[in-house]
Amino acid sequence: MSGGAPGGTGAQRRRGDRRGHGNIVAPLPFPAAARRELGNPQLRANLRRATHTIRDRRARVVGETPDWAHLRAAGAAIKDDVLARLPELLEQFEAAATAAGATVHWARDAAEARALVTDLVRGTGSAEVVKVKSMATQEIGLNEALAEAGITVVETDLAELIVQLADDTPSHILVPAIHYNRRQIREIFADRMPGVDLDALTDEPAALAEAARRYLRDRFLNARVAISGANFAVAETGTLVVVESEGNGRMCLTLPETLISVVGVEKLLPTFRDLEVFLQLLPRSATGERMNPYTSMWTGVTPGDGPRALHVVLLDNGRTDTLADPVGRQALRCIRCSACLNVCPVYERVGGHAYGSVYPGPIGAILSPQLTGLDAGANRSLPYASTLCGACFDVCPVRIDIPQVLVHLRQRDVDARRGQPSPERMAMRALSWVMRDRRRYAAALRAARRGAAPLRLLTAGGEVRRLPWPLSAWTSSRDAPLPAARTFRDWWAERTAHGGREDGRDQG
Amino acid sequence: MRVALFVTCVNDLMFPATGRAVVRVLERLGHTVEFPAAQGCCGQMHANSGYRAEALPLVRNFVETFAGYEAVVAPSGSCVAMVREAYPRLAAGDPDLAAAVNEVVPRVHELSELLVDVLGVTDVGASFPHRVTYHPTCHGLRTLRLGDRPLRLLRAVRGLDLVDLPGAEECCGFGGTFAVKNADVSSAMLADKCAAIRDTGAAYVAAADNSCLAHIGGGLSRQARLGSGAPVRAVHYAEILAGPEVHP
Numbered sequence: 001m002s003g004g005a006p007g008g009t010g011a012q013r014r015r016g017d018r019r020g021h022g023n024i025v026a027p028l029p030f031p032a033a034a035r036r037e038l039g040n041p042q043l044r045a046n047l048r049r050a051t052h053t054i055r056d057r058r059a060r061v062v063g064e065t066p067d068w069a070h071l072r073a074a075g076a077a078i079k080d081d082v083l084a085r086l087p088e089l090l091e092q093f094e095a096a097a098t099a100a101g102a103t104v105h106w107a108r109d110a111a112e113a114r115a116l117v118t119d120l121v122r123g124t125g126s127a128e129v130v131k132v133k134s135m136a137t138q139e140i141g142l143n144e145a146l147a148e149a150g151i152t153v154v155e156t157d158l159a160e161l162i163v164q165l166a167d168d169t170p171s172h173i174l175v176p177a178i179h180y181n182r183r184q185i186r187e188i189f190a191d192r193m194p195g196v197d198l199d200a201l202t203d204e205p206a207a208l209a210e211a212a213r214r215y216l217r218d219r220f221l222n223a224r225v226a227i228s229g230a231n232f233a234v235a236e237t238g239t240l241v242v243v244e245s246e247g248n249g250r251m252c253l254t255l256p257e258t259l260i261s262v263v264g265v266e267k268l269l270p271t272f273r274d275l276e277v278f279l280q281l282l283p284r285s286a287t288g289e290r291m292n293p294y295t296s297m298w299t300g301v302t303p304g305d306g307p308r309a310l311h312v313v314l315l316d317n318g319r320t321d322t323l324a325d326p327v328g329r330q331a332l333r334c335i336r337c338s339a340c341l342n343v344c345p346v347y348e349r350v351g352g353h354a355y356g357s358v359y360p361g362p363i364g365a366i367l368s369p370q371l372t373g374l375d376a377g378a379n380r381s382l383p384y385a386s387t388l389c390g391a392c393f394d395v396c397p398v399r400i401d402i403p404q405v406l407v408h409l410r411q412r413d414v415d416a417r418r419g420q421p422s423p424e425r426m427a428m429r430a431l432s433w434v435m436r437d438r439r440r441y442a443a444a445l446r447a448a449r450r451g452a453a454p455l456r457l458l459t460a461g462g463e464v465r466r467l468p469w470p471l472s473a474w475t476s477s478r479d480a481p482l483p484a485a486r487t488f489r490d491w492w493a494e495r496t497a498h499g500g501r502e503d504g505r506d507q508g
Numbered sequence: 509m510r511v512a513l514f515v516t517c518v519n520d521l522m523f524p525a526t527g528r529a530v531v532r533v534l535e536r537l538g539h540t541v542e543f544p545a546a547q548g549c550c551g552q553m554h555a556n557s558g559y560r561a562e563a564l565p566l567v568r569n570f571v572e573t574f575a576g577y578e579a580v581v582a583p584s585g586s587c588v589a590m591v592r593e594a595y596p597r598l599a600a601g602d603p604d605l606a607a608a609v610n611e612v613v614p615r616v617h618e619l620s621e622l623l624v625d626v627l628g629v630t631d632v633g634a635s636f637p638h639r640v641t642y643h644p645t646c647h648g649l650r651t652l653r654l655g656d657r658p659l660r661l662l663r664a665v666r667g668l669d670l671v672d673l674p675g676a677e678e679c680c681g682f683g684g685t686f687a688v689k690n691a692d693v694s695s696a697m698l699a700d701k702c703a704a705i706r707d708t709g710a711a712y713v714a715a716a717d718n719s720c721l722a723h724i725g726g727g728l729s730r731q732a733r734l735g736s737g738a739p740v741r742a743v744h745y746a747e748i749l750a751g752p753e754v755h756p
Contacts, residue, residue: 035692044696345679349696385690387683387697388556390650404597410558428554432562435517435548436569442545445521463729473688477695478726479733481522488515488524492543 020318020371022110022140023169026356029381033354034346043179047351050178051342057288058339058395065284074277076399079333082268083323089235089268090314096238100300102310107262109317110140117142117227117260118149120311124258126151126224132242132249133157134229135336136262136315138170138358142227153227154219156248158212165192171352171360174286174338179351182208216248226252226307230263231335232278233312236271239299240312243282243292253296259307264315266332278335281397285337318371327408331366333398340392340402346385355382362392366405374413383409445487452483509627510540512577514570514616516584517549523718526583529750530619533632534581536753546573552590555598557685564605567598571608579626580616583746585648585716588618593651618648618716619746620657630660636751637667641710643701643724645717646679658716658745666754671708675700682723698727706737714745 026033037043062068082089094104107113117137121129129146131137131153143153143164155164159177163170166188170176177185186203189196189211201211228249232241240261242249253259269275283292301310323329341347341361352360356378357368365386369379383406392402414425434444463479466472474480511534515527531541551566570591574580582588592613599605623629642662648654662670681687681697688694701724705713713728715721725742732739 031690031692034690038692038696345681345697346690346693349693384686385693387646387679387681387686387694389646389679389683391646391677391679394650407556407558407594410556411560412558414558415560424557425559428557428559428562431549432551432554432559432565436565438546438548441517441548448521463726465730470688473691474726476691477698477730478723479729480726481722483521484524486524488520488527489543489545491524491528492545 018108018316018318018321019373019376020109020139020316020321022317024139024318024357024359024368024371024379025377026368026379026382027377028356029378030354030356030385031381033356034350034385037350037354042181042184043351044349046179046181047348049181050175051348054175054288054338054342058285058342059288061284061288061290062395065280071277071281072397072399075281075335075397076333078269078274078277079266079335079398080330081270083266083329083332085270086265086268086323089270090265093233093235093238093268094314096234096236097300097310097312098238100238101302102238102300102312105311105313107313107315107317110315113140113262113313113315113317114142114145116313117262118145118151120258120260121146121151121225121227122149124225126258128152128154128219128223129225129227130154130156130219130223130252130256131160132226132228132252133160133176133244134227134262135173135358136229136264137227139264140262140315140317142262154216154223156216156219156252157244158209158246158248161212161216162188165189169353170358172338172341173336173359173361173363174341179353220248220251220255223252223256225258225260226256228253228259228261230261230267231282232269232275233263233267234270234272234275235268237299239272239297241275242294242296243279244294244296245287245289245292247294250294250296253298254306256307258309258311259298260311260313262313262315264317265319266334282335282337285335285339285395285397318373321373322367322370325370325408328366328370328405330400331363331370331405333400334363334367335398337397339395339397343391343395344386345389345391346387355385357382362386362402362406363400366400366402366409369409374409374416380413383407383413442489445483445489448483449485449487453485510542510578511622512542512544512574512580514547514550514574514580514582514587515543516582516587518719518722519583522722523744526718526744526746529744529746530581530583532750533619533623533634533746537627537629537632539627542577544573544577550587550590551598552587552594553684555590555594560598563598567595567609568605570595571605571612574612574616575608577615579622580612581619581622582616583619583716583744584718585618585645585652585654586719588616588621589647589651591616618652618654620654620661620716621652623661624657631664632661632749633753634749634751635666635668635754636748638712639669639671639708639710640712640714640748641671641673641705641708642676642745643673643680643705643713643715643720644676645715645720648716649677654716658714661749662714662745665748665751668748671710673708673713674704680720680724682720684719687723694723695727698723702727702731705740710740712741712743712748714743714748716745718744 162177172178182203230240283289347361365382374380388403551563554563599609680701681694721742
């Protein structure tokens with residue numbers, strides 16, 4: 001992943017460039033990155049266990065919610081309304097948050113956001129910040145930028161802490177350390193957690209949580225600056241909302257003097273009342289819980305209670321570009337629940353790192369290339385990382401038709417490269433030309449059948465064990481069927497010549 | 509009823525026995541099958557690979573070929589899903605084509621939809637004395653919502669021992685060009701699907717799509733040859749429904 005220095009390169013800061021940058025650019029084409037991950041059987045076992053556990057839990061709590069279909073429709077409708085009125089709602093949010101004592105900043109891209117936050121932290125004089133788990137800050141590579149500025153960053157979400165200690169990158173939106181099992185986590189803590197009590201450290205979940213709690217307690221009590229994201233931002237009231245399970249977020253949001261919240265512009269909801277829908281949709285879809293343990297809401301600053309300074313950084317980073325695509329924009333409804341990752345058969349086999357972006361899985365395959373543009377890094381390979389099985393669309397709490405967007409992005413990719421020579425396009429054109437005309441089609445079928453005849457003599461069971469490129473990719477793991485000795489239309493023609501209906505000669 | 513058969517290009521060339529089975533089942537039930545020879549490919553591979561311009565002539569050919577038929581049947585969940593879901597989107601920019609699509613699409617049925625919903629039949633009077641497991645292919649399951657229609661048809665077949673497939677709703681890893689473009693991931697998904705199928709002890713795995721079955725059957729045959737377990741045969745469920753007649 002490419003973090004980049006605060007302020008970004010000249011190209012990134014070019015005037016009028018509204019594309020997204022940061023940890024959302026795949027360095028390797030998906031098939032190559034997937035091959036690397038498939039070589040790790042431990043990873044696959046960990047992923048299988050974890051995704052199936054969450055998947056089953058989600059199915060249970062969604063199944064007991066009688067109005068789930070209506071909730072989903074409402075969630076999609078509210079988000080579509082937000083996207084249709086984004087400029088107006090953003091200004092409303094800014095006015096309400098400012099009136100409540102917050103300072104609102106605007107960041108066009110990752111580089112601007114990194115520079116803004118780095119300056120804000122420097123301004124406090126503090127050399128350490130505690131962080132609430134946040135996708136927006138992972139997206140812009142904030143931790144890397146702060147580290148370069150000499151600021152120590154402490155992730156306080158347990159899974160983010162594991163990933164940070166391991167010097168790794170998150171592989172799941174909600175469960176960033178999903179690729180580790182508890183034995184591996186114990187090893188990471190034993191090797192890398194300062195001051196850890198090795199005698200008490202077993203691989204029992206309770207022991208691991210206790211070690212993290214002891215390590216983090218000092219940081220919470222000494223922290224003067226916290227950085228968070230937000231699950232929702234209410235335009236009507238200027239309120240920010242964080243939904244979490246561990247209580248670390250509550251500590252970060254209430255103890256330090258300064259709180260900096262980095263919020264993607266699509267996180268808006270029009271009214272406080274809209275939270276009713278999303279606080280039902282999110283925990284059920286994310287962790288398979290009816291209600292999450294901690295929901296923190298804050299509106300500006302309150303004298304004598306909580307942070308004395310609140311900065312809100314509203315982040316575009318390619319979202320406005322994404323909004324311009326009438327089919328693709330539905331990806332901006334996403335509330336980062338991860339339900340699509342947990343049901344995805346591709347994600348289950350390869351894990352999050354194969355996608356080369358902090359947004360992995362089906363939503364990542366449509367979000368990353370839209371935020372950055374298809375030509376960034378290897379992002380144009382991501383929309384092909386799907387069988388279009390549709391499991392993701394079924395579980396999405398805001399009804400994002402991910403398969404539709406995947407096909408749409410493939411179309412944009414093909415159209416963008418129409419000028420370049422491509423064997424695939426030649427084949428597609430030829431097949432289309434043949435198949436739209438009955439004579440050409442019948443002739444092609446006869447040719448295929450004749451071409452296969454000698455092969456049939458050479459293969460015992462009528463199955464091919466090895467084919468030349470590009471079909472060698474098929475026969476690497478599968479035998480291939482041969483064209484039949486008699487096509488259906490030939491059988492039909494002979495049958496019609498014999499007077500039609502059953503003639504007993506159908507053993508073609 | 510007069511039913512037009514859309515056999516699909518893959519079946520025409522590679523799996524004609526499935527087309528013959530549909531003809532046999534419908535004629536046994538007293539219906540007339542027609543085969544409009546102008547038919548070609550539905551364009552699914554083109555559209556799903558991003559080649560909209562190349563898919564459009566195939567959409568036109570389909571709606572022209574099948575205009576005017578009371579019912580069209582196809583033994584393929586994914587081709588019917590293509591027609592039902594993608595045709596209206598592909599035709600959206602062309603009012604004439606969109607009107608033609610709207611006219612034809614409601615009369616296009618996957619085989620189990622035609623039998624159960626339109627013709628009201630679950631017992632087609634066939635026998636097939638074997639243990640069978642059923643893999644509901646993704647487009648049949650999540651786009652067409654075929655539900656238990658194919659299972660109801662199979663349960664009514666004499667002598668057929670239908671066993672549940674664990675993790676049935678999970679994709680087999682075919683995905684059209686995905687099987688070649690992402691062959692490693694596709695093969696990993698296939699390995700898990702084949703293991704689940706073999707564990708049922710079934711002699712046959714049935715499904716509504718021969719393209720998925722070519723992938724699954726190719727994996728099962730390769731693995732059996734390399735020594736992992738007994739061979740399980742992949743078969744389109746239409747061919748089971750066309751099994752020997754048990755009552756006239």
